[in-house]
Amino acid sequence: MTDSSYRIHGATGDWEVVIGLEVHAQVTSNAKLFSGAATAFGAEPNAQVSLVDAAMPGMLPVLNRECIRQAVRTGMAIEAQINRWSRFDRKNYFYADLPQGYQISQLYHPLVGEGSLTIEADEKAGIPADKVIGIERIHVEQDAGKLMHDQHPTMSYVDLNRSGVALMEIVSRPDMASPAEAGAYLRKLRAILRYVGSCDGNMEEGSMRADVNVSVRKAGEPLGTRTETKNVNSVRFVMAAIEHEARRQVDLLEDGGAIMQETRLFDPGTGTTRSMRSKEDAHDYRYFPDPDLLPLELDQVFLDECRESLPELPDAKRRRYVEELGLSDYNAHALTAEVETARWFEALLLTSAAAQNKVLANVAKQAANWLLSELMGALNKAGRTLDDGAVTPESGAELLALMGAGTISGSIAKQVLDSMIATGDAPGVIVEREGLKQESDSGAIEAAADQVLAANGDKVAQYRGGKAALFGFFVGQTMKAMAGKANPQVVNQVLQAKLGPAGEA
Amino acid sequence: MSVDKATVAKIASLARLRMDDAALDRMVPELNQILGFVEQLGQVDVTGVEPMTAVIAQSLRLRDDVVDADPLTGGGVRDAVLANAPAAEHGFFGVPKVIE
Amino acid sequence: MSELTQLGVQAIRDGVAGGTFTAREVAEACNAAVADAATLNAFIVTTPDHALAAADQVDADRAAGRPLGLMAGVPIGMKDLFATRGVQTTAASHILEGFTPQYESTVSQRLWDAGAGMLGKLNLDQFAMGSSNETSHFGDVVSPWRRSGSTAGLTPGGSSGGSSAAVAARLAPAATGTDTGGSIRQPAALTGICGIKPTYGRCSRWGIVAFASSLDQAGPMARNVTDCALMLQAMGGFDPKDSTSLDLPVPDWSGALDANLAGKRVGIPREYRMDGTDAAILKAWDDGIGWLKDAGAEVVDISLPHTEYALPAYYIIAPAEASSNLARYDGVRYGLRDLPQGANLQDMYAATRAAGFGDEVKRRILIGTYVLSAGYYDAYYTQAMKVRALVARDFAEAWDKCDVILAPTAPTAAFALGEKLSDPLAMYLGDVFSVPASLAGLPAMSVPAGLDGAGLPLGLQLIGRPLDEQGVLNAALAIEQRAGFTAQPDRWW
Incomplete structure (x- = not known):
């Protein structure tokens, strides 16, 4: 199944790694997905928060056309199926960065279905041939706010500026078999997003981040239990997280342990992952269609514009x-x-x-x-x-x-x-x-050449005696005499005429 | 299907409603009575019926990608956003410290 | 001035416009009536200054010859589910006690723009969950009506119980209500007033504290059909801030009112003849059939076969949506925060919500959470949404046979406070006639039909095609003209 030669060498033999990536890409738009607040990076805390984003009582979402357009164009760029009928669901959970108590997302009917992209062969990186990576779906959802933990001794601070910003969640198939392939996939995906203009791909500002699903298995065996390392925000870190996580899983399995399906965090400082238990207690998200929104139906005119505006x-x-x-x-x-x-x-x-x-x-x-x-x-x-x-x-x-x-x-x-x-x-x-204009006037060049030849009589003799390689020396000296501005072709012609062919050695 | 006390405790936890033993004991029969009532829905033949998606036939309207076009749904209203906060400092909402 | 409080919306507006009295006089009379009726507990907060300021503006506009709005000079009560800028908005819950919105709901803003003023925020069942106004954190609302020879406190219905009590007691000529499964129609029926829930999407939900988004609709409650038509015109209309708002012009319903029903067919759904319905209600229904025939309508028997399943479907869908809609009350951004010593974030949520929500709200949150949880979603929620589609289909097929449907609004007249409180299911069963139209999003109205043997008002319900509020209002007007309902509660408060 895998054509990668990447293996984790364990005590009991070689292990294959199976990798899937869920990339969250911030959609390039002026306003948020369901409100008119701005999306610009770096604003004062809570300055770009509408009453809607703060989930005040009675507030309602209204969908931003541009966010849908960009997600559709992205889907078209990975040659994916575009679902003309889709809808939004609520994913219910409680957290301080989630004002509504639910995230508006798409579980049952995503906007974009099956697609793919190709990563290119890279022998040095262990990718022997071009490889197609499947993309299961792209759906559109709200980003959460941000918590700051180090500003107050007993409190965390909540900034909702990001709350409600549009994200595309781009879910790959578990088609990657090495950190290098995952890296290549991310770079290619980022390039496509930037070509399309649907995401600026700026990982430092959090415009793109990946949840990394990793499992290991012996060749020919069924898929192992996977872990999900959340919110990894650079290509290098994704590759490091995979390497560490695969090695950890192999060591654990070979020690007789079992892999828990869990959410983990990557620590860029140590290059390791650790279990993230705080969000573990409730994996029952009670998805259901958001009753504040109607089904999203796209017409042909809209789709045509998306297609025609693709670069x-x-x-x-x-x-x-x-x-x-x-x-x-x-x-x-x-x-x-x-x-x-x-x-x-x-x-x-x-x-x-x-x-x-x-x-x-x-x-x-x-x-x-x-x-x-x-x-x-x-x-x-x-x-x-x-x-x-x-x-x-x-x-x-x-x-x-x-x-x-x-x-x-x-x-x-x-x-x-x-x-x-x-x-x-x-x-x-x-x-x-x-005064850098090139001199093509053969008179000036001839004068310079004559001086060079006169000053280097011994070398002229050697040349004529068969040391043809010295021709380059005369060219260089003549160019130098002309302060580099002589036309090299003319210099060649002049010198050949003056020196004649090199003698027999 | 009926719920027992452990199930009600789990639901209450999912819904972030603190309930003591007495409250759970009270709630179990009430919920079972209601669930027993709604379960008659299982008798309805829904073969070939699609779940309702829109109350009144209409499809979703989309908004233009314009920032702060309507002050009621735009940003730049931090004072209004924070006005009722139980704990607000330096422009942030405050919550008990979260350890991730 | 007490005769001013007897006047309805149209009479006040026309009297102000014609100079018979000033808007300020009306506002003062209503403010006084409100102040004298604290016993009814219809208001959570009163806002006499708001009513006076609006009245003064109308009087000034009139003096300056500026055009007057549809509700000019009419002071109204505002159900405390509508966000009102600078005025506490609680949904009758402790969890929102002290919450002062920095915004105005679309519907209330439209009413102020039309020249109405606010007497105060009206009590209701907590988060509009209830049918008796006994789940409010701010205490029961007591109906102005009493059984003849009794002083026992009766329910004004719910959830818009403050609204129905205030309008029936002549504290306000009209009030806003919201209807999720009958919360306008049932209290109107129980207090002898009119109330209409328009087609889903007619009134913007923006700024109304959400209970169940796919069902919630605002509407007017007033003492006659014409006043309801007028006020609905002021409340309704397209709002780009609500994705489910209908992008349609608001018809001139009041101008087009016509009680001549010649050529109209009135459907009588046989499934609404249910065991447990009061004999007096059945008699009122028969009276209603006679009145509509008298108005020229043809009466036809129709079938709505999934009627009995509407209520169980509703009690899955509404709690499911509510469990999610009420997740935002978490003590972080507004409202109550209960932070026990040493509590972490999740403890704070659980403590805040336990302290802030009443029992009925908790019950519905738990039911809703359960029916959406892993493994149960399809059996409950998906099944309920399929049954909902069938309920809607029943109505759609009925419109081949009739133009409007006549049915009782509620199976009983007003019951005593405390009578059903210990039996949530019995309370739910009271919504049996009102819930089907809610599930189908149809316009539906309650109009007084008479009194029962104990002297308590009874209501009849008219249900119309989508967007046919006019048909509903016309049939209601035909009943109003023939029922001759003039009874009002004797003042005991």
């Missing part, structure tokens, strides 16, 4: 980059993994093609290579990012056009790029100001 998704984009733009698999993957990179690249591509009067496929490789190696490298070195505006697709395209036209050389381009990042100035301005 090209990472898998399709990657295929197109390879097939139509002639990019390598590696580059195509690197450019599409994050929506911002892909967006940047496509803007660069369009502007470049226009600036150089070429078709897209003819500038794609240059643009891709430059973006992924030159630009990313330079930004990294400067501690900057693609989206902070130091370099725009337009200024990048201008730089590429200057190179393409032979106005500057590749090495000068690097210098110009550093300057662009430092000053934010356009490349043309920098080239002009710093």
